[in-house]
Every structure is written in C-alpha cells, then in structure tokens.
Amino acid sequence: MTGAALAVLGQTDTQPLIQWSWITDNFDEIASRAVQHVWLTVVSVAVALVIAFPFAVLANRYRWVIPPVTWVSSILYTIPALAVIALLIPITGLSLTTVAIPLISYNILILFRNTLAGLDGVDADVKEAAIGMGLSRRQLLWRVEIPLAMPVIIAGLRIATVSSIGLVTIAALIGRGGFGQFIIQGLNEFFWTPLVVGVVLSVAFALLADLLLVLFQRLATPWARAAGVRAVAT
Amino acid sequence: MTTMISLEEVEKRFDGAAAPAVGSLSFEIAEGELVALVGPSGCGKTTTLKMINRLIEPTGGRIVLDGENVLDQDPVALRRGIGYVIQHVGLLPHRTIRENMATVPRLLDWEDARVASRIDELTEIFDLAPDLLDRYPAELSGGQRQRVGVARALAADPPVMLMDEPFAAVDPIVRGRLQEEFLGIQARLQKTIVFVTHDIDEAIKMSDRIAILNVGGVLEQYAPAEEILRAPTNDFVREFVGAERGLKRLALIKVGDLEIEDGPVVAPTATVEEARRAIDASGFDWVSVVADGELLGWVDRDALAGRTTVSEVTPRRFSAYVTARDSLRQALDSIVTSRTGVAVVATEGQHYRGILTLERISREIIS
Numbered sequence: 001m002t003g004a005a006l007a008v009l010g011q012t013d014t015q016p017l018i019q020w021s022w023i024t025d026n027f028d029e030i031a032s033r034a035v036q037h038v039w040l041t042v043v044s045v046a047v048a049l050v051i052a053f054p055f056a057v058l059a060n061r062y063r064w065v066i067p068p069v070t071w072v073s074s075i076l077y078t079i080p081a082l083a084v085i086a087l088l089i090p091i092t093g094l095s096l097t098t099v100a101i102p103l104i105s106y107n108i109l110i111l112f113r114n115t116l117a118g119l120d121g122v123d124a125d126v127k128e129a130a131i132g133m134g135l136s137r138r139q140l141l142w143r144v145e146i147p148l149a150m151p152v153i154i155a156g157l158r159i160a161t162v163s164s165i166g167l168v169t170i171a172a173l174i175g176r177g178g179f180g181q182f183i184i185q186g187l188n189e190f191f192w193t194p195l196v197v198g199v200v201l202s203v204a205f206a207l208l209a210d211l212l213l214v215l216f217q218r219l220a221t222p223w224a225r226a227a228g229v230r231a232v233a234t
Numbered sequence: 235m236t237t238m239i240s241l242e243e244v245e246k247r248f249d250g251a252a253a254p255a256v257g258s259l260s261f262e263i264a265e266g267e268l269v270a271l272v273g274p275s276g277c278g279k280t281t282t283l284k285m286i287n288r289l290i291e292p293t294g295g296r297i298v299l300d301g302e303n304v305l306d307q308d309p310v311a312l313r314r315g316i317g318y319v320i321q322h323v324g325l326l327p328h329r330t331i332r333e334n335m336a337t338v339p340r341l342l343d344w345e346d347a348r349v350a351s352r353i354d355e356l357t358e359i360f361d362l363a364p365d366l367l368d369r370y371p372a373e374l375s376g377g378q379r380q381r382v383g384v385a386r387a388l389a390a391d392p393p394v395m396l397m398d399e400p401f402a403a404v405d406p407i408v409r410g411r412l413q414e415e416f417l418g419i420q421a422r423l424q425k426t427i428v429f430v431t432h433d434i435d436e437a438i439k440m441s442d443r444i445a446i447l448n449v450g451g452v453l454e455q456y457a458p459a460e461e462i463l464r465a466p467t468n469d470f471v472r473e474f475v476g477a478e479r480g481l482k483r484l485a486l487i488k489v490g491d492l493e494i495e496d497g498p499v500v501a502p503t504a505t506v507e508e509a510r511r512a513i514d515a516s517g518f519d520w521v522s523v524v525a526d527g528e529l530l531g532w533v534d535r536d537a538l539a540g541r542t543t544v545s546e547v548t549p550r551r552f553s554a555y556v557t558a559r560d561s562l563r564q565a566l567d568s569i570v571t572s573r574t575g576v577a578v579v580a581t582e583g584q585h586y587r588g589i590l591t592l593e594r595i596s597r598e599i600i601s
Contacts, residue, residue, distance in 0.1 A: 123324070123327070125322040125324035126327065128320060128324055129324025129325070130324070130326065132287060132324075134313035135310075139341075148328055223328040226370040226372045
C-alpha cells in the first residue's frame with residue numbers, strides 16, 4: 001500500500017488531481033456507490049441501535065447486565081474488520097451483510113455505552129419527583145428518561161455514524177465499499193481522480209451526516225440549550 | 235376533626251439492615267392539619283413520608299389515608315392523588331413550566347380547557363409571572379423553581395400533600411419568603427400536609443403539630459409547637475429543640491393572649507400632683523399620657539418639675555408599640571430597645587391598651 005501510495009505521489013507531475021471527464025463518464029457508478037455507502041451506514045447504525053438500546057435500558061435498571069454486555073461488545077470491537085469480513089465470506093458471501101455485520105458489532109459498543117451513560121445521567125431528583133407524581137415505570141422511561149438521555153444518545157449516534165462512514169471504505173476489498181471502491185481503484189491504477197473523488201465524497205458524507213445529527217439534536221432537545229447540557233461522548 | 239392520615243404500627247426494615255429504619259410508628263393527622271416530622275438524620279422521617287405514597291413500601295402496619303389503606307391501592311393511582319414536593323424540586327428539565335404544572339392533570343386525562351384554566355389559577359395563587367410559563371426550568375431562579383414545584387404538586391387539587399424539606403435548597407431570605415407565602419396559601423386551601431424538615435425553627439413556624447422522631451422512627455413527642463417548647467416530654471426532645479426554648483416560645487405567643495397591665499396613665503388635663511401619684515404607684519419614673527384613648531406619649535418625673543398640669547409638657551412619643559397580634563418576641567424586642575423599659579400595647583389605630591413588662595413576659599414563660 002505504501003509503495004503504491006508513493007508511486008501515486010511520484011506521478012503528481014504528470015497527472016492532474018481531477019479529471020472532470022472521468023466524473024461525468026462515471027456518474028452512474030458514483031451514484032450507485034453513494035447509495036451503497038449511505039445504506040451500509042444507516043443499516044449498521046440503525047441495527048446496532050435497535051440491539052444496544054434495550055440492553056442499555058436493562059443495564060440502567062439492573063446493573064448486573066453491564067459487565068456481560070460490555071465484555072461481549074468489547075470483544076467484538078477488538079476483532080479487526082478485515083478479519084471479520086474474511087471469516088464471514090464463506091457464510092454470507094460477498095454481500096452487503098458481510099460488511100454490515102462488523103460495522104454493527106462496533107456500533108453496539110458505542111451506542112450501548114452512550115445510551116447507558118445518558119440514562120444513568122438523568123437526575124435522580126427528577127425521577128423521584130416523576131414517580132412521586134404518579135408516572136408508571138413505562139411512562140417514566142418514555143416521557144422522562146429517554147428524552148433527557150437524548151443529547152448523550154445522539155452524541156453516541158454521531159460517533160457511530162462518522163466511524164461507520166470511514167469503515168465502510170474497507171469493504172472495497174470485497175467490492176462493497178461504497179466510496180471506498182474509488183479509493184482502491186485510484187491506488188491500484190495510480191490514478192488520482194477516483195482516489196480524490198472517493199476521499200472527498202466519503203469525508204463530505206461524514207460531515208453532512210454529523211451536521212444532520214446535530215441539527216436533529218437541536219430540534220429534538222430545545223430544552224438542552226436552556227439547561228446548558230453538554231453531551232458526553234465515550 | 236376528622237382524621238385524614240392514620241399510621242398504625244408502621245414498620246420499615248430495609249434488607250440487610252440490623253435495626254428497622256422505622257420500628258412501630260403510630261400517629262394520626264387531622265384533615266387540614268400541617269404536621270412537621272422532625273428529628274436527627276436516621277430518625278426515619280423521610281422514610282415515613284415516602285411510605286405514605288409508597289415510594290418506600292412499609293414492611294408492617296397500616297397507613298390509612300382518607301379511610302383507605304394505601305397498601306391496598308395501586309401505587310401509581312395513589313400517587314396521582316397526593317401532592318409531592320421534594321427538596322431539589324425535580325422539575326422535568328425538558329418540559330416548560332406550563333407543561334410541568336400540567337403533569338398530574340394530564341396523567342389524570344383532564345381535558346385541555348380544564349388543564350389550561352387550572353394553570354391560570356395556579357399562576358395567580360402562586361403569583362408567578364405569566365411569561366415564566368413558557369420557559370424551561372433551567373431558566374428560572376431557585377426560588378421560582380421551588381414555587382413552581384409546590385404549584386405543580388397542587389395542580390390536581392389533591393387533599394393531601396407530602397413535602398420533603400421543600401424549602402431547604404434556597405437561601406435563608408428566599409426561604410423565609412417562601413414559607414410565609416406558603417402559609418398564606420395553606421390558610422386558604424387547608425390541605426392536609428406532612429412536612430419533613432431537619433430544622434426545628436421551620437417546624438415551629440410552619441406546623442400545627444410537630445412529631446419529633448428519634449433514631450429508628452421512635453415518636454418522642456407529638457404536640458403543637460408551643461407545647462413542645464413549654465413541656466418537652468424528655469431529654470431527647472429538650473436537647474433537640476435546642477437552646478433558647480424560651481425565646482422560641484415567645485415567637486409563638488401573641489401579645490393578645492396575655493392580660494395586659496394598665497400601666498401608669500394620666501390624661502393631659504391631670505395635675506402634676508396626680509401624675510406624680512400615678513408614677514409612684516407604678517414603680518416606674520414615667521407616665522403615659524392618653525387623651526380619650528389616644529396615646530400621646532409619655533412624660534417623666536423630671537419633665538413635670540415646676541409645672542401645674544400635665545398638658546404643659548409635650549409628651550415624648552414612644553419609639554415603638556406592639557399590637558395584640560404581635561408576638562411576645564416582638565414585645566420583648568420593644569422592651570429592650572425602649573427608654574421606658576416596657577412595651578406599650580396599642581390597637582392598630584394607636585389607641586392605648588396598656589403595657590407589657592419584662593416581668594410579665596418572663597412570668598408567662600416560666601408558668
């Protein structure tokens with residue numbers, strides 16, 4: 001990889017950074033890779049949230065849930081993505097599922113920790129007053145705990161989303177890497193344009209997704225600015 | 235008086251604790267009564283309070299609220315019928331003040347119009363600025379949050395309120411104001427209130443009766459403040475009530491509760507001879523000058539020298555006077571700060587009623 005990168009650097013004199021004709025010629029390909037990248041990101045974050053959320057709610061109430069969930073998700077987190085993909089190929093083939101599984105498993109740890117931190121951070125006095133006024137456990141969870149944990153949960157979603165967008169590119173090795181496909185292509189062909197397109201689009205997508213989540217948080221938690229709440233990230 | 239809350243041999247043992255937090259506690263609270271639970275930490279006062287709305291489950295005994303054992307009721311429904319205020323208020327930070335106040339009415343499925351008119355009513359009762367209603371709790375001062383907390387607890391007009399150190403988290407000046415305000419509201423609403431505090435002075439000021447608890451939920455004395463100060467049942471109560479028992483009692487007794495002495499009085503038309511006789515009879519060296527009931531002031535022996543009638547002397551005004559509604563504590567203050575060494579008692583319209591002496595006040599405290 002380093003050799004290839006150096007080779008690319010060596011050719012900067014003879015090759016423009018961007019060949020605009022390549023972009024127009026490959027527009028359909030870029031569009032379909034964009035869909036793939038977005039889809040993989042959304043699925044890996046959404047599925048991880050669906051798995052992590054109930055565990056976090058349980059862990060908030062029953063502390064003994066924390067160690068096993070943390071162990072399992074931490075072990076998953078430490079396995080290199082490439083190894084997971086390689087191991088999964090015999091089972092799920094060169095499919096999007098093969099890519100989604102490691103992404104989901106990484107996001108579970110991030111989202112479990114943040115959701116738990118968010119729920120744990122809800123002021124005990126607020127909960128006591130709410131129960132004292134006659135909210136049921138379920139009402140307490142949905143009307144008080146989850147809304148108040150929202151800034152920290154969204155902070156977790158931002159980390160998971162941005163890191164997933166970066167990780168998706170690795171799946172280019174099996175042809176499912178979204179914008180990563182262009183990066184691989186550029187490196188293989190010593191060709192600047194797809195490499196730049198891949199990197200720029202991937203970064204732009206990450207920034208855009210992060211921005212959207214920030215906007216969502218502002219809209220969803222108007223009270224947080226009044227309270228000066230600062231989201232903590234694990 | 236009908237009983238609103240009755241604790242019958244209530245017991246709470248926490249898992250793994252050697253001794254029960256509350257042993258076997260029994261007492262009754264009448265409808266419309268404000269009872270303060272006081273005691274040192276570990277006396278189980280907060281535990282007792284929380285057993286009434288079942289935030290803590292008793293392990294023994296019965297708690298009868300308005301004729302029904304709370305242990306037979308659904309705890310969630312029970313709590314919606316009881317106002318609850320805690321020290322740090324616990325307003326929902328993500329809801330506006332209006333939404334916070336509407337919490338229990340909404341849980342009870344009140345219609346929108348009824349909720350809105352109730353919030354208007356509460357805003358008025360608690361003298362809240364209407365523009366606060368659409369703010370979030372974090373945008374309010376500590377005192378405002380406390381008031382909203384009490385207003386929220388009263389939103390569904392519950393007959394019973396449980397208050398756990400409701401004014402402890404604000405500074406003393408704000409606390410005093412909130413206490414006064416709340417007493418005014420309570421005088422109108424006549425709720426049955428259980429009020430936990432560690433501050434005996436707050437208990438004396440706020441409550442109709444005080445329950446003094448010892449460690450393990452032992453009820454040492456249950457009586458009106460005046461009685462607890464006058465006749466503490468044992469050393470524990472005496473020590474808990476603390477120093478200055480006499481002074482604290484003075485704050486609870488009104489000037490009007492005492493027989494007031496006439497004191498030395500003359501009319502302006504009286505002769506100096508008559509004035510001197512009045513002074514001699516009283517044992518003071520001055521005499522009040524009263525014309526048709528109106529208090530003009532006082533003159534002393536020296537000022538009368540060389541005159542023939544009292545009217546020739548301009549009476550000196552009393553620097554302060556007290557009315558029947560003032561406390562003996564205020565009367566005492568008047569005594570120690572006046573040249574004459576007595577508190578003059580007058581009506582609101584400055585009509586002379588008599589005097590209070592230090593001796594008379596101390597006789598009241600000793601008796």
